[in-house]
Amino acid sequence: MTLIVGASAAGLATAEALRRKGYTGRLTILGAEPHLPYDRPPLSKQVLSGTWEPAKAQLRPAEALAALDAEFVLGDPAVHLDVSERAVHTASGRVLKADNVVLATGLRPRTLPGQRTLRTLDDAVALRADLLKAKRAVVVGDGVLGAEIAATARQMGVAVTLAGPQQAPMALQLGPVVAELLAELHTAQGVDLRLGAAVTGVEDDGVLLETGEVLPADLVVVAFGSAPATDWLQDSGLVLGNGVVCDSRCRAADGIWAVGDVARWHHETLGRLVRLENRTNATEQAIAVAGNVLGADQPYTPVPYFWTDQFDAKIHVHGFVAPGASVVEGSLAERRFVVRYHRGGEVVGVLGWNMPKHARLHRQEITPSCRAPVAASTPSRA
């Protein structure tokens, strides 16, 4: 039997890949949330804005889940892993033993007591209800999640302030030039950017900055990062350190594997431990892990990729952002372009702003050390 802990993008994709690769044994998927697997990217976009009913975020229709021939145990979080027995103990007292255990528990958001955050479907529904009543919201956190929430809230007609320590939203993920364009976009759309000052607390009437200033708010949303959901593994003996530490096969111990946002594995071509928090990694790593569970013994060496949608901007990033940047397609002024990033003589990343297809085509130029093919049955993935 194979047990997958975490019933979301990475866990479900692992189950699907196991079946596709011919695994016929028992398959159990354990999930903390009561919901069938759903997708998270729409939560800060279509579900929050109300363009989609929450049900549309479900990852697979009922027939597809039935065809998987897997047992879903939902609403029952894992609380302990016995590594030598490969046994998982749950909150309700179940003990599930397996030949292979796949850890896919994702992230847990950092939060402040009593404030809203956004990681789950229930969070999205609750935040939407609050935004519909809010007059002035402060979003704390200038990373991708904070920037997306600010954009969606603004489009719902709420007065929005975005606070965080960076000089521009997503500066770390986009580099200074593109982050500055994103700052301009937010400002033009009416988001009040209060960046470059750390938030030190939340008061009754708003958010307190290190400068002593209070940003008034009747709703505060916290989006300042998350930590891998490994608290339940503290006493397991597995190596934990910013995620479940794995070898190049995504193996944490004999018969124990990790996949998705929670996994920090040795990326062979980059030569270091890597943990990615993005949607494509969840499914691509799942394919690699399923192969290795079945004996493929292949390293997982992806090119990182993520996208974000904010107002009318669709931003796609392949590989890594670096200080050296040149526009290779379109123009910054028209807000339709592809930027190529280089370090030394090597192309390390490509970013598209409203040019997703062109960005994908330029992805081929990324240096081989960042681009070795994914360990999968198929040859064509770049």
Place this chain on the structure above:
Amino acid sequence: MKITVDQDKCCGAGTCVLLAPDVFDQRDEDGIVVLLDSQPPAGLHALVHEAASVCPASAIAVSE
């Protein structure tokens, strides 16, 4: 095999095109998926199933 794509869900990742360029393409202007062949030959079925599973927007559905 019969493939359907939900252009409303597609985020323009292009992962499907990298896997099965004979079956999927993207619109030039916004990267949204275009289905080139909704009933591809048997030799492509494994790749199409993989594309459906790996699509980060679960925008591809396959029925037998």
